[in-house]
Amino acid sequence: MKHFLDWLKQIFSPPLQTDPLLPPLIRSLADTKERELTCDEVHALLDQFAEAVRRGEDAARLMPLIQAHLDMCPDCREEYETLLHMMSVPD
Amino acid sequence: MIPKRDNAHWLNDLQSPGEARESALSDLMSLLQRALPAGLSHWLSPDNPLFEDLIADVIQETLMRVINNLHTFEGRSQFTTWAYKIAVRVALNELRHRRWKNVSMDGLEGGDENETSLFEFPSTEVSPEAAVERGDMLAILQRILAEELTEKQRAAMNALMLQGAPLEEVAQRMGTNRNALYKLMHDARLRLKKRLAREGLSIEELLDMFSNK
Numbered sequence: 126m127k128h129f130l131d132w133l134k135q136i137f138s139p140p141l142q143t144d145p146l147l148p149p150l151i152r153s154l155a156d157t158k159e160r161e162l163t164c165d166e167v168h169a170l171l172d173q174f175a176e177a178v179r180r181g182e183d184a185a186r187l188m189p190l191i192q193a194h195l196d197m198c199p200d201c202r203e204e205y206e207t208l209l210h211m212m213s214v215p216d
Numbered sequence: 217m218i219p220k221r222d223n224a225h226w227l228n229d230l231q232s233p234g235e236a237r238e239s240a241l242s243d244l245m246s247l248l249q250r251a252l253p254a255g256l257s258h259w260l261s262p263d264n265p266l267f268e269d270l271i272a273d274v275i276q277e278t279l280m281r282v283i284n285n286l287h288t289f290e291g292r293s294q295f296t297t298w299a300y301k302i303a304v305r306v307a308l309n310e311l312r313h314r315r316w317k318n319v320s321m322d323g324l325e326g327g328d329e330n331e332t333s334l335f336e337f338p339s340t341e342v343s344p345e346a347a348v349e350r351g352d353m354l355a356i357l358q359r360i361l362a363e364e365l366t367e368k369q370r371a372a373m374n375a376l377m378l379q380g381a382p383l384e385e386v387a388q389r390m391g392t393n394r395n396a397l398y399k400l401m402h403d404a405r406l407r408l409k410k411r412l413a414r415e416g417l418s419i420e421e422l423l424d425m426f427s428n429k
Contacts, residue, residue, distance in 0.1 A: 131344050143354045144361065146370070148426040149377040150405075151357075154412070155419050157405040164383065165395045172293035172301045198398065200312075200383045204304050210258065211251040211300045216218065 153197070162194045167201050175208050218243045226295040230286060241279060247296055248275045248303055255304060259311050274310065278303040312382040321381060323371030324389045350425060357422070360411055369404045372397065 174191050177184035185192035195202045221229065221240070229240035252271050253262055260267055281302050289298055365373070372390065375381040387397040412419060 144358055145378055146373055147354070147357055147361070150361075150373060150408070151419065151422045151426055153377070154405055154409045155423060157402070157409050159406065161402050163395045163402075164398045168301070168305065172297040175301075176293050176297055198383070199380075200308075200394070204301075204308055207255040207258065207304045207308060208297075208301055211255040211304065212297060214251040214254045216220070216247065216296070 156193070156197055158193060160190070161197065162190045164194075164198060164201055167191055167194045167198070168204075171201070171205055171208060175205060175212060178209065179212055218246055221295070223289075223291045223295045227286065227289065230283065241283075244282070244296075244299060245275055245279065248278060248299070251300060252303060252307065255300075256307055256311070259308070270307070270310065274303055274307040277306045281306065309384055312385055316381055316385045319379070319381070321371070321375040321379065321386065321389060323367060324375060324386065353417075353422075353425065356415070356417070360408065360415065364408050364411055365404055369400065372401065373404070376401070 170188065170191055174184050174188055177187060195205055221243075226240060226244075229236040231237070249271065252274060253267075256267070256270070256274075260270065278299065282299050285302070289295065361370070368390065372386055375386045376383065383394045383397055387394045390397065392400075409419070412422075
């Protein structure tokens with residue numbers, strides 16, 4: 126009987142709804158650090174970071190704050206990826 | 217054939233009056249003409265009639281910025297990588313602006329207030345007890361959001377996280393700049409994270425709840 130009532134409750138209860146901002150926001154909180162570089166600080170170092178990557182160095186380990194910002198900031202990530210594409214063209 | 221220059225030669229030539237400078241500028245322009253299409257073709261098809269004009273505009277603006285900012289080049293990377301980095305910023309800002317200039321972002325410019333649709337959890341695999349628990353949790357989270365975020369922060373987060381708008385474009389509409397907006401968002405995220413910790417809410421458990429299992 127209890128299972129039947131539970132089943133009825135489940136069928137007739139409205140789906141849970143919430144602020145659509147919550148899922149992406151909670152995901153971003155998981156990666157939020159006390160100290161994060163800003164876009165300007167990353168831009169100042171992006172050429173060195175990209176060259177380190179092109180040399181095959183573990184740039185993410187050598188410059189973890191830059192990697193963390195690139196993981197968090199889609200604008201800077203796009204700029205980094207575009208820079209790598211440009212650097213792949215032979216002089 | 218573009219002559220190879222090391223950093224000192226680039227700086228020396230670009231700071232010398234006359235032919236050396238003209239030649240260095242011309243060589244940098246040729247390098248940008250080769251490299252930019254490789255970077256920008258991921259954004260705009262080279263067959264697009266606007267592509268060539270975009271490349272020309274970006275090169276012109278980049279050369280100007282390179283000359284004006286030569287004193288900031290510290291030689292920690294190759295000069296050409298530094299110049300490419302400047303070109304990337306110029307190009308993507310322009311492309312982002314073109315793509316987003318006609319898109320409205322609610323709450324940032326005092327414009328029309330549109331109702332945003334609610335995020336709906338799939339309910340089929342959730343037991344009634346779990347649904348009640350999840351409903352309670354959502355109510356707590358929504359209260360925390362309401363208490364911790366200003367209207368502007370919420371509007372900016374909606375534009376960035378839900379619409380996928382670029383920081384540069386959101387910042388411009390808020391009358392600020394990209395760097396300040398990133399700081400504002402970081403402060404807000406950090407405050408929320410600390411509040412969740414104070415309330416004894418685990419981010420891992422919340423992530424599980426939102427993972428749509």
